[in-house]
Amino acid sequence: MLDFDNTEIAFSSKSRAELRNAYMLFSAIKRPFVVRAGKMASQIALQVHLPLAWAVKPTLYRQFVGGETLQDTMKPIRHLKQFNVLSTLDYSAEGVQTPAGIQATFDETVRSIDFAKDNPDIAYTVFKPSTITTDELLSKASEKNEELTEEEKEAYQAFRERFMALCRRAYLNGVRILVDAEDYCFQDTIDELTGEAMRLFNRERAIVFATLQMYRHDRMPHLRRIYDDSLERGYVPGIKFVRGAYMEEERKRAEILGYTDPICKDKEATDENFNTGVRFAIDHIDRMELFMGTHNEESNYRLARLIDDRGLDRNDPRIYFSQLLGMSDNISFNLAHEGYNVTKYIPYAKVRDVLPYLFRRAEENTSVAGQMGRELRMLKTELNRRKKGHP
Ligand SMILES: Cc1cc2nc3c(=O)[nH]c(=O)nc-3n(C[C@H](O)[C@H](O)[C@H](O)COP(=O)(O)OP(=O)(O)OC[C@H]3O[C@@H](n4cnc5c(N)ncnc54)[C@H](O)[C@@H]3O)c2cc1C
DSSP states (O other), X not given: OOOTTXXXXXXXXXXXXXXXXXXXXXXXXXXXXXHHHHXXXXXXXXXXXXXXXXXXXXXXXHHXXXXXXXXXXXXXXXXXXXXXXXXXXXXXXXXXXXXXXHHHHHHHHHHHHHHHTTOTXXXXXXXXXXXXXXXXXXXXXXXXSSOOOHHHHHHHHHHHHHHHHHHHHHHHHTOEEEEOOOOHHHHHHHHHHHHHHHHHHXXXXXXXXXXXXXXXXXXXXXXHHHHHHHHHHTOOOEXXXXXXSOHHHHHHHHHHXXXXXXXXXXXXXXXXXXXXXXXXXXXXXXXXXXXXXOOOHXXXXXXXXXXXXXXXXXXXXXXXXXXETTSOHHHHHHHHHTTOOEEEEEEEOOHHHHHHHHHHHHHHHHHSTTHHHHHHHHHHHHHHHHHTTOO
């Protein structure tokens, strides 16, 4: 029976020392001031070129990142596979928006797609569109308030080509690719290009996946539009459901710029929207594929129940559950143990390139109500269980 409180299964992949380290790390980042101070210190260290690895690598990096290179990720990928958990390769370098930085990110993402080819332990690859262009161009192109200059039109064309090249590479390699969702001010362009890529590359099966942030109150109509479009044009939409990671910034931005807040009025409304979206995908699973990324236990129980109630196979290749490396192992490992398809995001990048990702994880763990308490409670239960002599 599926039980996310089963810590023996949840942490079967972890040694006692690893559990103790995780416990100490989560206890430290529980305190918002520790995370704020760490973030500030690392930003200063970056500016004055101080080495950071000695502080970050044994702590946040070890918990949430799979390594610096593709080769490094093989270790966690093989390890997870022993517990029937597959991997999603996520090159997580962010913030270097110079032409050389963009090119390097693009090249590495191509390598990750090639790496995933013929590797059955890797279920998906992923990219974040803002890492292959600049924030300025992406928001200007999305918001359509002003016309792009000739130079910007050229830069946009180059971005579009990079975007399509990643999706085409995935298609040619037979590897599924998730297009991460980002800030509201970027998302219209991301949605447009993802739609175009799905029409081109999802003819027989879902290769390209659009991410829907269900904290946005306009996402159900968007989902229905994608579905209707797919019927009309004959392709298989891939939909990744998440709640959304940028709520505070979005609300602030909407208030400052005076447009309607794009986020649902409260958490319950987001949850309802999320549940409705996932149910819609299951109702239409004969015509689409579903990837659900969440650390919410209730959402994971719900999808598991839906699969069982509809008589679908637990390992139906069209349906995947997903969590991030280093978080909510109680969900991932128990789902996998019960035979459901699970994949962990495996972020990889050099320490200084992955810092924005790491601090988002740390902040998320201080701000998501209940998340931190749950991680700590689970770790403590398992440590106590093993102390009593259980293996
Ligand atoms: C595998 C995976 C991939 C992901 N990919 C992306 C991505 O591409 N883009 C992205 O934006 N995020 C992504 N995320 C992060 C995700 O959007 C959430 O921020 C994070 O997972 C927390 O939500 P939850 O469903 O796990 O947990 P919960 O604790 O149930 O939900 C917390 C979330 O609920 C919403 N929420 C909280 N309070 C309120 C409120 N008062 N009003 C309205 N809504 C509220 C917010 O979205 C908040 O993050 C990903 C997460 C996972 C696990």
